[in-house]
Every structure is written in structure tokens, then in C-alpha cells.
Amino acid sequence: MSEQWVEVCDADDIEEEDVIRFDHGDRTFAIYRSADDEYFATDGLCTHEQVHLADGLVMDNIIECPKHNGRFDYRTGDAKGAPVCVNLNTYPIKLEDDKVYLKLG
Amino acid sequence: MSGQITGPVAIVGAGHSGGRTALALREQGYRGPLVLIGEESYVPYERPPLSKQLLLGAAEAPDCYLDKRADYTGLDIDLHLECSAVRLDxxxxxxxxxxxSIVDYQALILATGGQVRQLTIPGNDxxxxxxxxxxxxxxxxxxSxxxxxxxxxxxxxxIGLEVASSARQMGCEVSVLEATDRLAARVLPTPISHYLHDLHxxxxxxxxxxxxxxxxxxxDKVEAVVLESGEILSCDRVVVGIGIIPNTALAETSGLDTGNGIRVNAHLQTNDPAIYAIGDVCEHRSPMTASWCRQETWRNAEDQARHVAHHLLGDPTPFQSLPAFWSDQYDASLQLIGNPSAAAHTIVRPHDDDHILLFHLDASARLVGVSGFGPGNRISKDIKISAQLINNGGPLDPAGLADPTVKLKPMLKA
Structure with missing residues (x-):
């Protein structure tokens, strides 16, 4: 399959050290902008209960799930301890012309 | 306990807090004998889905399990189900x-929870x-x-309101009968009660x-509820949610201090330092208000279980955790953290898209609690930031809190 880059949003649509939700087809993703102005993408739903991570809080490199405080490193998808023990998938991101693109895996 | 425990650990109660203690002990490297005793026939599970996803058919029993693998044998946890502790020596x-059977312990954790308070009026059976x-x-x-x-x-x-929400979504006509003058009055600030009332x-x-x-x-079956006013509400189901009574019998007969629960110190130890009490049954002094309190929440079960595991493994830090609570009803959620009842005044932070936050401040403009209501998990982010603002403890600018265009996150670094 050829590379599938999809446009997410303008680079400025995400604040620094924050996250937004991005739905594409029947899939949902969380798109992050770090305090260092880097962009990342993970699965949109927490692996503990199906809750949108974009409603959670980004602090440093951690996204904390809105409901049960499950924590993941959003750069790697790693679960940082109970109640979450299953990692998130991560997805490549690129910036072109001040737009954010996500590569579907 | 001082130092790291090596001897047997017994946990009475295989609910959320009891189960989490066992899992956390193993997660943190405790390799000694570990017995977990539960009266129900299920492995430890989380309760929040019971009144929501499980009623709606969106979740089944295994979806609620605390450890989704439910492999207690693999973790070398000696799980006794459909079993209770009858005597403590x-x-x-x-x-x-x-x-x-007889179980030896070096440390005992009482996570005995509570049982529902039952109606005592005619027809309750x-x-x-x-x-x-x-x-x-x-x-x-x-x-049913x-x-x-x-x-x-x-x-x-x-419980009543979450059941009402689920029953409505299942197509039932629903009436809610409340004895006081507003919904969830024991826990919620008045404005949030009113939002909830409007939602229902x-x-x-x-x-x-x-x-x-x-x-x-x-x-044979219930057909009506008769009110003291004489009004008769015909119905074919009744759901009673009038609270729980903490299961303190084992503690009481063993000479442990009890009040409205099993009383513990800042490390969650009872008056016998080898015995801890956690979860819904635990009554501890609130670090913020110094009054005895008992919390029936997911967060408390989780935090107290982890605290005890840490303490058994040699961490002397006292239990310090902000009370936190949420409830999902229909497509809305309310959350509450800290101790709103300890506030001198409350600041309203309105948002135009149908959600609201209330900041509860003490007389020195320090945040002691935050409550909120809104669609989905809209308020979660701000509630999390607020939790850190409470923990930071410094005075805050009331005008900034009241203005939704002033962001909360920078206040953390102020």
C-alpha cells in the first residue's frame, strides 16, 4: 500500500503542550504538540477503558487519561503503570506548509 | 510496619481496593505469601461500569475485572472466592x-467494603x-x-441517578424519589445539583x-410506591440506592477502633499497626479538614490500595491523596476534587459551550476544592490542572479563575 498521509489540522490549531482529537473514517487519534514544539500522534482511546485521550491533560511528555489517570508517554506510546498496562500505538507525523499530516498505519 | 515486609500478607475483601493491593504488591516486587479473600464469586472488579455500561449491555462482567487477564494463580496470589473471614486472632x-482454613499474617488488610442500606418499609421484599x-x-x-x-x-x-440515566436510555419511564431538597446533597455543591436536576x-x-x-x-411483584402524601406511583420495578453500611463487624469483634467505618491513622493503620483498613470501609482523618471521613470512590480505593502496598514495602510517606469523584450520566459528566465543603467562598467559571467549573476557595484564596459539570469529559483537563493547583497550595487570583479566557495551566507555573 502506498503511503497514506492525511491532513489533520493547521499547526497552530494545537497549543503547545496540548492535545486534540482527530477522527478519520471510523478511527480516532490523539495528536500532540509538545512544549518543544514537536508533534506526535497516538491511538485516540485509552487502552484501559475506551475514553478519548484528547480530553486528558498533557504535562511534559505524558498524557494522562481523563477518567482513571492512566498515563502514557505520548512520544513512544508506553503505558506508565496501572491502571494502564497496554501501550498505545504511535503514528508518524509530518509538518508541511504549517499543516500537520498523520501517516496511517 | 517498618522496613520491608517479608512474611505473609492477608487481604480480607476482594473488591477494588483489596484486589488492587494484591496486584500492586506483586507489581512492586513483593514475593512472599499473599492471600486474598472475597465473599463474591467474581475475581476483583471495578464498580463504576455496574450502573452504566453493564446495565446498558455495553460491557459484560470480564470487562469490569481489575486485572483483565484475571491470572491470580500466575501471580501466585492465593485467591479464596465465596469465602469470608469469620474470626481474627x-x-x-x-x-x-x-x-x-487458618491463614497466618504478618500484615492484614481489611478491605471489607460495605453492604447496601435496605428499606425497612412494608413491601420491601x-x-x-x-x-x-x-x-x-x-x-x-x-x-430485569x-x-x-x-x-x-x-x-x-x-447510584440512583446513574441507574435512572441507564434506565431512561433503555426506554423505561423513570421516577426518582429523593428525601432531601436537592439531588446528591451530601456530596455536591448546590449549583452542580441543579445542573444535574436539569439534565435528568x-x-x-x-x-x-x-x-x-x-x-x-x-x-407478588411490586406494583406501586405509596408516598406519605397519599399519592400512588404505579410501577413495575423499584431500584433502591440509599447508601451503604460499612462492613466493620470483623474489626469491631476484634477490638479495632471503629466509627462510621474502621478508623485508621495517617498510614491507614488501625490501632493494631499490623492491620490496615482501606477502601469504602476505611475512615481516616482528612488532612485538609481534620475531620473523620470515609470515601466511597474509585479513586480512593485505588489510591489507598497503592498506599498500603508502598507502606508495606518500606515507604514511610503518610497517605496524602485528594478526594476525587466523577459520575457519568447520559452524555454528561460531573467531577469533584478536594473538599468543597471546607470552602469560605466559591467562584464560578462559566463556559459558553455548556460546561461549568466551580472553584472553592478558603479565606486566604487558596483552592480547597473544584467541582464541574459538562458534556463528555470536557471538564477533565481543567479538573486535573485544578488538582495540581490545590496541591500547590498558593493563593490564586479570583478574577482569573472566574474568567474562562484566562488559562489555568500557566497558573501552575506562576
């Missing part, structure tokens, strides 16, 4: 179980009258609500406040 440090505390209760209630027409919920607290009214629930019930009527 503190001198010998032994527990006698209902299956006749009719078929069609339900309570909701356990997975078994929830499974029975789901089956599937062909119900009119469900009367007795008690306008969280918009969803077609008939809410009766300051409502006194005289009796339930029916030949």
Missing part, C-alpha cells in the same frame, strides 16, 4: 476462614425491588430492566424532592 496473627452494589446485582438488574415499563428509583444520590428533567425523568415514602405495594 490478633495475638496469634491468624484469620479463620469460612472454609475452615416484593419481587421487582432491586439494589445495586455487586456485579451479581447489576447483572440481575440489567435482565430489559422488559420494565416504569422504574421508580428511591434515592437521588449517585430534560431526559424525561420525573424527579420528586423532599419525598417521603410510606410503603411499596403489590401482590
Amino acid at each position: 490478633r495475638d496469634k496473627r491468624t484469620l479463620k476462614l469460612s472454609d475452615g 416484593l419481587e421487582g425491588v432491586h439494589y445495586l452494589r455487586t456485579l451479581k446485582d447489576a447483572t440481575a438488574l440489567r435482565a 430492566l430489559l422488559d420494565a415499563r416504569h422504574c421508580v428509583v428511591i434515592g437521588g444520590g449517585f 428533567r430534560h431526559n424525561g425523568v420525573d424527579i420528586r424532592l423532599e419525598c417521603r415514602i410510606q410503603r411499596l405495594e403489590g401482590t
Whole structure:
């Protein structure tokens, strides 16, 4: 399959050290902008209960799930301890012309 | 306990807090004997889905399990289900179980939870009258609500309101009968009660406040609720959610201090330092208000379990955790953290897209609690930031808190 880059949003649509939700087809993703102005993408739903991570809080490199405080490193998808023990998938991101693109895996 | 425990650990109560303690001990490297004793037939599970996803058919029992693999044997946790502790000998440090076995302990954790408070009015034993505390209760209630027409919920607290929300979504007519003058009055600030009231009214629930019930009527099955006013509400199901009574009997007969729960110190130890109490049954002094309090929340079960595991493994830090609570009803969620009741005044932070935050400040403009209400998990981010603002403890600018265009996150770094 050829590379599938999809446009997410303008680079400025995400604040620094924050996250937004991005739905594409029947899939949902969380798109992050770090305090260092880097962009990342993970699965949109927490692996503990199906809750949108974009409603959670980004602090440093951690996204904390809105409901049960499950924590993941959003750069790697790693679960940082109970109640979450299953990692998130991560997805490549690129910036072109001040737009954010996500590569579907 | 001082230093790292090596000897046997016994946990009475295989609910959320008991189960989490066992899992956390293993996660953190405790390799000694570990016994977990539970009266129910299920492995440890989380309760929040019982009144929501499980009733709606969006989750089944295994979805609620605390450890989704439920591999207690693999973790070398000696799990006794459908079993209770019948006698505690503190001198010998032994527990006698209902299956006749004797368990030795070096540390004992009482996570005995509570049982539902039952109605004592005539008709309370009719078929069609339900309570909701356990997975078994929830499974029975789901089956019962599937062909119900009119469900009367007795008690306008969280269990009652979450059941009302689920029952409406299942197509039942629903009435909620509450004894006080507003919903969830024991826990919620008044404005949040009012939002919740409006939410249920918009969803077609008939809410009766300051409502006194005289009796339930029916030949075999419940057919009506008779109010003290003489009004008769016909119905085919009743769900009672009027609170729980903490299970303190084992502690009381063993000479442990109890009040409205099993009383513990700042490390969650009872007056016998080898015995801890955690979860719904634990009564501890609030670090913020110094009054005795008992919390029946997911967060408390989780945090106290982890605290005890850490303490057993040699961490001397006292238990410090902000009270935190949420409830999902229809497509809305409310959250509350800290101690709003300890506030001198409250600042409203309105948002135009239908959500609201209330900041509860003490006399020195320090944040002591935050509550909020809104669609989905819209308020979660701000509630999390607020939790850190409470922990930071410094005075905050009331004007900034009241202005939704002033962001909260930078206040953390101020």
C-alpha cells in the first residue's frame, strides 16, 4: 500500500503542550504538540477503558487519561503503570506548509 | 510496619481496593505469601461500569475485572472466592476462614467494603425491588430492566441517578424519589445539583424532592410506591440506592477502633499497626479538614490500595491523596476534587459551550476544592490542572479563575 498521509489540522490549531482529537473514517487519534514544539500522534482511546485521550491533560511528555489517570508517554506510546498496562500505538507525523499530516498505519 | 515486609500478607475483601493491593504488591516486587479473600464469586472488579455500561449491555462482567487477564494463580496470589473471614486472632496473627482454613499474617488488610442500606418499609421484599452494589446485582438488574415499563428509583444520590440515566436510555419511564431538597446533597455543591436536576428533567425523568415514602405495594411483584402524601406511583420495578453500611463487624469483634467505618491513622493503620483498613470501609482523618471521613470512590480505593502496598514495602510517606469523584450520566459528566465543603467562598467559571467549573476557595484564596459539570469529559483537563493547583497550595487570583479566557495551566507555573 502506498503511503497514506492525511491532513489533520493547521499547526497552530494545537497549543503547545496540548492535545486534540482527530477522527478519520471510523478511527480516532490523539495528536500532540509538545512544549518543544514537536508533534506526535497516538491511538485516540485509552487502552484501559475506551475514553478519548484528547480530553486528558498533557504535562511534559505524558498524557494522562481523563477518567482513571492512566498515563502514557505520548512520544513512544508506553503505558506508565496501572491502571494502564497496554501501550498505545504511535503514528508518524509530518509538518508541511504549517499543516500537520498523520501517516496511517 | 517498618522496613520491608517479608512474611505473609492477608487481604480480607476482594473488591477494588483489596484486589488492587494484591496486584500492586506483586507489581512492586513483593514475593512472599499473599492471600486474598472475597465473599463474591467474581475475581476483583471495578464498580463504576455496574450502573452504566453493564446495565446498558455495553460491557459484560470480564470487562469490569481489575486485572483483565484475571491470572491470580500466575501471580501466585492465593485467591479464596465465596469465602469470608469469620474470626481474627490478633495475638496469634491468624484469620479463620469460612472454609475452615487458618491463614497466618504478618500484615492484614481489611478491605471489607460495605453492604447496601435496605428499606425497612412494608413491601420491601416484593419481587421487582432491586439494589445495586455487586456485579451479581447489576447483572440481575440489567435482565430485569430489559422488559420494565416504569422504574421508580428511591434515592437521588449517585447510584440512583446513574441507574435512572441507564434506565431512561433503555426506554423505561423513570421516577426518582429523593428525601432531601436537592439531588446528591451530601456530596455536591448546590449549583452542580441543579445542573444535574436539569439534565435528568430534560431526559424525561420525573424527579420528586423532599419525598417521603410510606410503603411499596403489590401482590407478588411490586406494583406501586405509596408516598406519605397519599399519592400512588404505579410501577413495575423499584431500584433502591440509599447508601451503604460499612462492613466493620470483623474489626469491631476484634477490638479495632471503629466509627462510621474502621478508623485508621495517617498510614491507614488501625490501632493494631499490623492491620490496615482501606477502601469504602476505611475512615481516616482528612488532612485538609481534620475531620473523620470515609470515601466511597474509585479513586480512593485505588489510591489507598497503592498506599498500603508502598507502606508495606518500606515507604514511610503518610497517605496524602485528594478526594476525587466523577459520575457519568447520559452524555454528561460531573467531577469533584478536594473538599468543597471546607470552602469560605466559591467562584464560578462559566463556559459558553455548556460546561461549568466551580472553584472553592478558603479565606486566604487558596483552592480547597473544584467541582464541574459538562458534556463528555470536557471538564477533565481543567479538573486535573485544578488538582495540581490545590496541591500547590498558593493563593490564586479570583478574577482569573472566574474568567474562562484566562488559562489555568500557566497558573501552575506562576
